[in-house]
Amino acid sequence: MADPKMASLVSAILDGDCDRSLANTKKLIESGVSSENIVVHGLEAAMSTLDAKCTLEQFNLLEIMLAGRAVTAVMKLLYPCGEPTGISKGTIVIATLEGDVHDLGKNILKMVLTGKGYRVVDCGKDCPLSKLIEAIGHEKPIAVGISGLITPVIGQVKQVKGLLAGNKLNNVKVIAGGAALKQSSPEKLNVDFVAESAFDCLHYLEKITEGTE
Amino acid sequence: MNSLERITASIKIQHVDRVPVIAQIFAHAAVLAGVSINEYVHSGETLARCQLNALKIYACDAVFSAMDTSVETEAIGSTLHYYENMYPVVAKHVLAPDADWINLTVPDPQKAGRMPEILKALGILRKELGDETLVVGCVVGPFTLAGQLLGLENTLYLAIDHPQRLERLLDFATEVLISFGRAQLKAGAHLPMVFDPAASPAVIPPSFFREFELPRLRRLFQALESGGSACNWLHIAGPAAPILPYYRDAGVDIANFDYCVSMDEANNMLPTICLDGNIKSLSFVEGTPAEIRKESKILLRYFRKRGGFILSSGCEIPPESRPENIAAMVQAVRTTE
Numbered sequence: 001m002a003d004p005k006m007a008s009l010v011s012a013i014l015d016g017d018c019d020r021s022l023a024n025t026k027k028l029i030e031s032g033v034s035s036e037n038i039v040v041h042g043l044e045a046a047m048s049t050l051d052a053k054c055t056l057e058q059f060n061l062l063e064i065m066l067a068g069r070a071v072t073a074v075m076k077l078l079y080p081c082g083e084p085t086g087i088s089k090g091t092i093v094i095a096t097l098e099g100d101v102h103d104l105g106k107n108i109l110k111m112v113l114t115g116k117g118y119r120v121v122d123c124g125k126d127c128p129l130s131k132l133i134e135a136i137g138h139e140k141p142i143a144v145g146i147s148g149l150i151t152p153v154i155g156q157v158k159q160v161k162g163l164l165a166g167n168k169l170n171n172v173k174v175i176a177g178g179a180a181l182k183q184s185s186p187e188k189l190n191v192d193f194v195a196e197s198a199f200d201c202l203h204y205l206e207k208i209t210e211g212t213e
Numbered sequence: 214m215n216s217l218e219r220i221t222a223s224i225k226i227q228h229v230d231r232v233p234v235i236a237q238i239f240a241h242a243a244v245l246a247g248v249s250i251n252e253y254v255h256s257g258e259t260l261a262r263c264q265l266n267a268l269k270i271y272a273c274d275a276v277f278s279a280m281d282t283s284v285e286t287e288a289i290g291s292t293l294h295y296y297e298n299m300y301p302v303v304a305k306h307v308l309a310p311d312a313d314w315i316n317l318t319v320p321d322p323q324k325a326g327r328m329p330e331i332l333k334a335l336g337i338l339r340k341e342l343g344d345e346t347l348v349v350g351c352v353v354g355p356f357t358l359a360g361q362l363l364g365l366e367n368t369l370y371l372a373i374d375h376p377q378r379l380e381r382l383l384d385f386a387t388e389v390l391i392s393f394g395r396a397q398l399k400a401g402a403h404l405p406m407v408f409d410p411a412a413s414p415a416v417i418p419p420s421f422f423r424e425f426e427l428p429r430l431r432r433l434f435q436a437l438e439s440g441g442s443a444c445n446w447l448h449i450a451g452p453a454a455p456i457l458p459y460y461r462d463a464g465v466d467i468a469n470f471d472y473c474v475s476m477d478e479a480n481n482m483l484p485t486i487c488l489d490g491n492i493k494s495l496s497f498v499e500g501t502p503a504e505i506r507k508e509s510k511i512l513l514r515y516f517r518k519r520g521g522f523i524l525s526s527g528c529e530i531p532p533e534s535r536p537e538n539i540a541a542m543v544q545a546v547r548t549t550e
Contacts, residue, residue, distance in 0.1 A: 016373065060418055061369075061415065061416060061417075061418075062369055062372075062373070062417065062418055062421070063418075065366070065369060065370070066370075066373060069370070099296055099299040099302070100302075101294075101302040101303065101304075102365075104365050104366055104416070107366060126294075126302070150299075150300070151494065151495060151498060151531040151533065152298075152299050152531070152532065152533060154498070179415065179450075179451065180495065183472075183493055183494065183495035183496075184495055184499060188499055
């Protein structure tokens with residue numbers, strides 16, 4: 001159960017109400033609650049509630065987007081200079097590959113993972129493989145998440161593991177998702193996991209961070 | 214029966230000599246003919262030539278004059294990025310979320326962007342095929358066009374933050390699609406298919422579909438019908454089961470259903486509307502002819518008694534698909550008992 005002090009913040013995030021989320025965050029800051037506490041007991045609690053609600057049959061993308069927008073606004077208020085330090089569960093690099101500008105799924109993933117305390121490095125849409133591998137080499141993430149809505153990017157997806165191996169980055173897990181990629185399988189795409197949804201990706205990451213994957 | 218008669222009978226759930234089969238081939242026709250996708254999406258003449266070539270090879274029941282989902286937004290002013298062998302994408306949306314949008318004008322399909330090329334292709338295809346084979350044009354749906362004008366994320370936030378502005382945008386989009394669709398009918402299309410991926414429950418909640426999209430689809434289909442459309446074909450891919458019950462009200466005659474909608478769901482929710490589907494698109498790339506044959510047989514046998522069925526993929530057959538897989542689907546309607 002969420003910390004009672006955080007209840008109104010959690011409720012505002014779940015309602016997708018940015019203004020109320022920000023007002024509640026300000027109140028928490030004024031009463032001396034640390035940013036880290038707000039992230040862990042406010043934002044993460046809200047995302048966990050949303051996670052429990054969103055099954056594959058009942059997946060309301062807009063609800064997640066609105067909650068995600070509120071989370072992003074709260075994060076900006078808590079950390080105006082950029083990313084938080086010390087509280088991240090790990091870094092994830094995400095991208096939509098060259099030729100694919102459909103970044104809605106990727107952006108949803110970013111919101112969900114950020115809300116759950118991961119540090120997300122977003123390589124953007126229409127991202128060449130070379131840029132992705134460079135970012136992975138630089139950031140040393142625990143995983144890379146690739147979202148794909150169109151089938152022609154599959155050829156690029158299949159190359160990622162080989163390119164990581166060539167750069168001695170074999171320990172980075174490769175996760176695929178999105179309308180086109182989820183029609184396939186990890187074996188055919190040459191990835192570690194194919195996520196049905198942003199939360200499915202989150203669950204896989206949690207297994208990695210818990211050491212059960 | 215010729216293709217047109219077969220499809221017309223299927224819409225009325227009447228007896229057919231064999232189940233119609235429509236391979237949803239767009240840029241795959243370019244790949245098949247050894248033409249770049251970039252050329253295919255720029256030239257109506259090339260498009261028509263490639264579609265006729267694909268028809269000759271696969272012998273299915275329809276051809277398409279469809280380039281990509283950015284034709285309308287480009288005609289209104291969005292900037293596209295073109296690739297040699299992939300579909301173009303929107304590089305800069307014409308509308309900004311906080312702008313006034315006072316200068317929105319419906320583009321002239323005879324002049325704007327690549328719209329005239331679509332019309333040219335339809336003219337060639339209809340002249341060549343007459344009323345033997347279904348000549349299908351294509352417009353995107355209102356929600357999809359709104360997303361292409363403003364960006365999908367902005368459009369979804371608009372629905373929450375400023376629903377009246379979204380309503381205005383959707384009304385404008387509908388006017389654009391009516392104008393373009395009617396021009397396609399005049400140019401030779403038997404019907405323009407309405408391709409509306411952004412209206413899928415994968416993107417918008419069913420309540421949004423009901424409140425925002427349904428009234429516009431109804432208006433669009435009525436206008437196309439009065440413009441001479443042979444029937445109303447709605448194509449919404451993804452997990453569309455929750456919105457299928459609204460199709461009758463929208464005026465849909467052919468309902469596309471994707472692989473994530475089961476045969477039972479489609480059949481139970483639309484018992485008297487012709488269905489087309491639903492082989493997984495990626496199977497045409499990754500699968501084998503034997504797998505496609507098997508899936509086709511399951512579909513054909515399921516719908517045998519009911520009729521009102523067109524064998525097809527659940528969404529577009531990807532450009533890089535294996536031709537033998539497409540041939541296996543087409544062949545199935547001729548060999549399955």
